[in-house]
Amino acid sequence: MESFVDQKDGIFKSVCSLDCPDQCGLLVHKKEGKIVKIQGDPDHPVTQGNICNKVRNMTERIYDPKRLRTPLKRTGPKGDGIFEPISWDEAIETIRSHWQSLIEQEGPESILPYSFYGNMGNLTAEGMDRRFFHRLGSSQLDRAICTPAGSVGYKYTMGGSIGTDPEDTTETKLFIFWGINAVSTNMHQITIAQKARKNGAKIVVIDVHKNQTGRMADWFIPIRPGTDSALALGMMHVLFEENLADEPFLKEFTVGHEELRRHVLQYDPATVEAITGVSRNDIIELARLYGRTSPSLIRIGNGLQHHDNGGMIVRTIACLPAITGQWTKKGGGAIKGNTAFLAYNTKALQRPDLLKGRTPRVINMNQLGKALLDTEPPIRSLFVYSSNPAVVAPEANKVRKGLEREDLFTVVHDLFLTETARYADIVLPASSAFENTDFYTSYWHHYAQIQQPVIEKYGESKSNTEVFRLLAEALGFDDEPLKDSDEEMIRQALDCPDNPWLDGIDYDSLTEKHFVKANRKTIFPDKLPTP
Numbered sequence: 001m002e003s004f005v006d007q008k009d010g011i012f013k014s015v016c017s018l019d020c021p022d023q024c025g026l027l028v029h030k031k032e033g034k035i036v037k038i039q040g041d042p043d044h045p046v047t048q049g050n051i052c053n054k055v056r057n058m059t060e061r062i063y064d065p066k067r068l069r070t071p072l073k074r075t076g077p078k079g080d081g082i083f084e085p086i087s088w089d090e091a092i093e094t095i096r097s098h099w100q101s102l103i104e105q106e107g108p109e110s111i112l113p114y115s116f117y118g119n120m121g122n123l124t125a126e127g128m129d130r131r132f133f134h135r136l137g138s139s140q141l142d143r144a145i146c147t148p149a150g151s152v153g154y155k156y157t158m159g160g161s162i163g164t165d166p167e168d169t170t171e172t173k174l175f176i177f178w179g180i181n182a183v184s185t186n187m188h189q190i191t192i193a194q195k196a197r198k199n200g201a202k203i204v205v206i207d208v209h210k211n212q213t214g215r216m217a218d219w220f221i222p223i224r225p226g227t228d229s230a231l232a233l234g235m236m237h238v239l240f241e242e243n244l245a246d247e248p249f250l251k252e253f254t255v256g257h258e259e260l261r262r263h264v265l266q267y268d269p270a271t272v273e274a275i276t277g278v279s280r281n282d283i284i285e286l287a288r289l290y291g292r293t294s295p296s297l298i299r300i301g302n303g304l305q306h307h308d309n310g311g312m313i314v315r316t317i318a319c320l321p322a323i324t325g326q327w328t329k330k331g332g333g334a335i336k337g338n339t340a341f342l343a344y345n346t347k348a349l350q351r352p353d354l355l356k357g358r359t360p361r362v363i364n365m366n367q368l369g370k371a372l373l374d375t376e377p378p379i380r381s382l383f384v385y386s387s388n389p390a391v392v393a394p395e396a397n398k399v400r401k402g403l404e405r406e407d408l409f410t411v412v413h414d415l416f417l418t419e420t421a422r423y424a425d426i427v428l429p430a431s432s433a434f435e436n437t438d439f440y441t442s443y444w445h446h447y448a449q450i451q452q453p454v455i456e457k458y459g460e461s462k463s464n465t466e467v468f469r470l471l472a473e474a475l476g477f478d479d480e481p482l483k484d485s486d487e488e489m490i491r492q493a494l495d496c497p498d499n500p501w502l503d504g505i506d507y508d509s510l511t512e513k514h515f516v517k518a519n520r521k522t523i524f525p526d527k528l529p530t531p
Contacts, residue, residue, distance in 0.1 A: 069461070096471070110381060134354035139360055143365055150313075159529035165445075171295055172296065174294075174297070175196070338444055434453070447516065448518070450514060
């Protein structure tokens with residue numbers, strides 16, 4: 001069968017690669033081998049043809065004249081962005097010789113990868129790169145910049161990233177958007193909520209300022225930053241006091257509800273008003289609305305976790321649907337994230353066994369500036385991909401000061417000469433998602449999707465998987481996992497006996513159907529992986 005790349009004209013199914021819960025199905029229009037338009041795929045069951053402007057205008061980014069076409073070598077001072085083009089052979093050889101010397105003189109832990117989810121493709125973000133750096137024995141990166149606090153908090157209550165199916169929320173009668181500006185960051189959940197509102201659903205928004213989502217709500221509740229757990233405890237106080245708790249559910253499915261009942265006695269509405277700034281009458285009215293409306297859904301956002309008590313805030317809010325027994329109602333419950341339903345075989349994809357018993361040091365990506373300036377023994381080389389730490393990492397002044405070090409050999413693999421790339425010694429041109437093979441798993445809806453290359457590689461650009469195969473070969477690593485093709489890696493990742501929800505999702509079904517839904521029935525009475 002002729003590949004998408006070989007077909008110069010037509011409309012081809014694709015998927016959005018951006019770090020967004022909605023992970024839209026796309027239709028890519030091609031004319032004479034070039035993408036001329038990107039629109040939403042109306043066949044996608046959740047995103048249904050609606051996409052954001054960022055993606056609608058993605059064609060401009062793919063064909064931007066500033067996009068990198070060849071590898072580059074620095075010829076001016078670090079940070080000035082003065083480079084000259086070189087060949088791939090010279091680029092790979094330069095990296096190999098630097099790293100070979102570092103490994104011999106200071107050990108592989110003198111090298112640090114730095115990446116995140118600039119592209120949400122699983123091969124791109126955590127495939128051959130992880131295999132390569134495991135085999136190298138480099139310092140390992142703790143990719144903790146985004147959601148760990150909230151994810152850990154939610155896991156304490158629910159045992160994992162397990163929530164309501166967004167498709168079921170067409171039935172929901174009360175939506176509480178808590179610490180999430182969903183109009184901008186989860187637009188299809190808003191679309192569903194708006195449709196449900198036409199059938200009588202109410203939308204409540206709790207946030208620290210009246211953003212776009214707050215403005216479209218039926219009821220906006222402003223709250224002091226970092227006090228959300230107190231509001232949740234105040235709601236529990238009212239739910240228990242006014243017999244709005246689902247006692248049979250609590251008895252059958254929860255541990256500790258008696259202790260919680262006693263604990264929240266101290267969080268009466270007057271006390272909670274003093275902490276949160278939410279009036280006692282509003283606290284009582286919100287708790288009654290939540291306790292008496294079914295099905296009800298809480299969409300828990302990432303804004304909540306950006307406080308020193310952020311994990312506990314999310315943990316506490318996640319208890320509310322259990323108190324009201326909403327997990328047994330279609331469209332009821334909560335969504336923080338839903339990655340568990342599409343959890344694939346990360347060991348097969350990342351191959352931590354290639355560490356061969358070594359335990360290299362781990363560096364938290366939030367502390368990159370400190371790591372570049374203070375870590376002993378020092379980091380001597382940095383390989384950056386799918387991220388732009390000069391802009392996104394905390395303590396940016398320290399990060400840039402670290403990147404200025406003359407004794408730091410920096411390689412950046414990207415589509416553009418980013419702020420970080422201006423400090424690099426070698427810059428490698430990256431292919432876009434539309435030029436790669438990859439598979440995608442949403443952390444909100446329940447569909448896995450595949451990306452097959454739609455267009456030729458831009459200039460001499462290469463994917464992450466290609467670059468790390470080249471580096472493995474240059475360093476003489478002959479381990480078979482470092483030679484696997486993209487298709488083989490997808491097949492390995494989707495072979496996951498531990499996740500029954502993944503039944504029916506494999507490379508063949510994805511290439512045939514483009515998107516396939518997790519084999520999920522209901523959360524309860526399934527056994528959750530938590531006491």
